[in-house]
Amino acid sequence: MKSPYLGAIPLHWCDACHVPVLGKRCGCGEKTRFVGVTPPGDLRPAFPSDIRLINHLFLESFGSTLIPTDHLAILNKVPDDDRMEEIIVGGAIVGAIRYLPGDGRWEVLPRPDAPLLMTPKLRYVMVDDGAAAFIKDGSSVLAPGVVEIESHTEKGDEVFVLTRDGTCIGVGRAKMGAEEARGITRGQIVRLRKNVPQVCSPGPATWDDAVDANREHLATLEADSITFIRDLAEQEDLPVTVSYSGGKDSLVTLLLALKAIGPVPLLFADTGLEFPETLANISAVVDRYSVPVFRADGESGFWDGFSRQGPPAVNFRWCCKACKLTPVQKLIEREWGECLSLIGQRKYESAKRMKSRRVWRNPNVPNQLSAAPIQHWNALHVWLYLFQEKAPYNTLYEKGLDRIGCYMCPSSDIAHLKMIEEEYPVLWDRWRSAVTEYGEATGRPKNWFESGAWRIKKGGSDDEDSHY
Numbered sequence: 375m376k377s378p379y380l381g382a383i384p385l386h387w388c389d390a391c392h393v394p395v396l397g398k399r400c401g402c403g404e405k406t407r408f409v410g411v412t413p414p415g416d417l418r419p420a421f422p423s424d425i426r427l428i429n430h431l432f433l434e435s436f437g438s439t440l441i442p443t444d445h446l447a448i449l450n451k452v453p454d455d456d457r458m459e460e461i462i463v464g465g466a467i468v469g470a471i472r473y474l475p476g477d478g479r480w481e482v483l484p485r486p487d488a489p490l491l492m493t494p495k496l497r498y499v500m501v502d503d504g505a506a507a508f509i510k511d512g513s514s515v516l517a518p519g520v521v522e523i524e525s526h527t528e529k530g531d532e533v534f535v536l537t538r539d540g541t542c543i544g545v546g547r548a549k550m551g552a553e554e555a556r557g558i559t560r561g562q563i564v565r566l567r568k569n570v571p572q573v574c575s576p577g578p579a580t581w582d583d584a585v586d587a588n589r590e591h592l593a594t595l596e597a598d599s600i601t602f603i604r605d606l607a608e609q610e611d612l613p614v615t616v617s618y619s620g621g622k623d624s625l626v627t628l629l630l631a632l633k634a635i636g637p638v639p640l641l642f643a644d645t646g647l648e649f650p651e652t653l654a655n656i657s658a659v660v661d662r663y664s665v666p667v668f669r670a671d672g673e674s675g676f677w678d679g680f681s682r683q684g685p686p687a688v689n690f691r692w693c694c695k696a697c698k699l700t701p702v703q704k705l706i707e708r709e710w711g712e713c714l715s716l717i718g719q720r721k722y723e724s725a726k727r728m729k730s731r732r733v734w735r736n737p738n739v740p741n742q743l744s745a746a747p748i749q750h751w752n753a754l755h756v757w758l759y760l761f762q763e764k765a766p767y768n769t770l771y772e773k774g775l776d777r778i779g780c781y782m783c784p785s786s787d788i789a790h791l792k793m794i795e796e797e798y799p800v801l802w803d804r805w806r807s808a809v810t811e812y813g814e815a816t817g818r819p820k821n822w823f824e825s826g827a828w829r830i831k832k833g834g835s836d837d838e839d840s841h842y
């Protein structure tokens with residue numbers, strides 16, 4: 375699958391501090407080393423729930439957890455059929471997890487550096503030293519060189535290839551199970567996956583250490599964004615607002631606005647499809663920073679649209695206009711006539727946003743001049759900045775959700791929607807009933823909802839841009 379390039383990926387590692395650094399020099403003074411990850415490279419910290427999931431999957435597959443609790447881990451979402459995330463520990467990719475929507479489960483794809491953090495006890499193949507030399511050069515694992523195939527190994531499993539002393543020399547997919555491989559004297563046992571050699575140097579650290587290591591880089595970015603806001607506010611002479619969604623990007627945008635020009639009102643498009651945590655976050659932010667919030671009511675617009683057009687789909691997002699853009703346009707009309715809105719848009723989010731200018735007008739909201747102070751920030755900049763400022767970010771992120779918006783957004787991947795089904799059964803049941811009822815009334819197939827088919831519209835067209 376094609377990986378879009380949306381901007382230089384700033385990830386480096388300090389091997390003295392064991393932390394990610396978004397630049398060539400660490401706060402400790404040491405030079406950092408570059409860490410190559412798959413584009414677009416919008417990186418985020420692994421939160422405890424992410425680490426629990428990954429460790430659970432590794433324990434199941436390989437009999438040992440991957441991420442030590444006192445190490446920092448970073449996740450990098452990469453293009454895939456549904457969802458796949460690279461796992462970075464010790465300044466190297468040590469594995470990936472991939473959701474298989476057809477099977478309703480996650481698959482683990484380990485990397486050869488993973489055994490620097492864990493000892494595989496299940497699903498490994500041990501080879502003799504004679505074979506090891508060829509395997510290191512990229513050859514498949516052939517029957518004659520195999521000393522042992524761990525007994526849980528089945529055909530198609532991901533396996534580690536180890537030497538007798540337990541050193542990992544490769545990873546790949548088993549071409550046959552342990553049972554079948556036993557009587558065999560020739561043939562391919564494991565097809566090796568090619569991996570770019572990397573440096574993995576694990577060690578303990580905290581996110582506070584990472585903040586210290588990045589203070590200078592964050593200050594530079596912060597200064598650029600503050601200047602951008604000040605210059606624009608001066609130049610345009612319009613009332614300034616911050617479009618606040620309850621997500622991390624809009625929170626950083628608010629913090630920058632407060633530093634640049636002082637308290638500004640928040641614009642919140644309430645679709646009525648928000649998570650309870652998002653509403654709680656808005657209250658917390660309003661309290662903490664003493665800013666007023668103006669709510670644009672999008673809920674009635676949503677259900678009106680639903681009764682006429684059915685659920686929105688990935689390629690038929692009528693909802694953004696109905697429950698965000700139009701209500702926001704009316705709210706601005708009523709309150710200010712026209713305003714400048716600071717928006718948490720970033721280029722690393724999508725090709726569309728990469729191509730967007732830093733100041734624009736959405737044709738559906740002509741009375742709003744929109745601007746993106748954090749257009750050039752990577753998600754990891756955003757997170758480190760929020761940690762540095764001890765800002766009250768939405769607790770949904772700690773539950774392993776990386777998209778904060780309408781809970782049933784069809785643009786979410788299936789892995790995300792499955793998590794919501796498990797964590798928010800009441801919300802999800804409400805949505806299931808509404809979609810199922812609409813499906814029955816309009817003659818859709820019986821499994822229209824459960825199969826996820828409602829998310830794609832036949833003959834639908836391009837995505838509507840939701841930023842207002």
Ligand SMILES: [Zn+2]
Binds near residue numbers: 388390400401402587
């Ligand atoms: Zn350092």
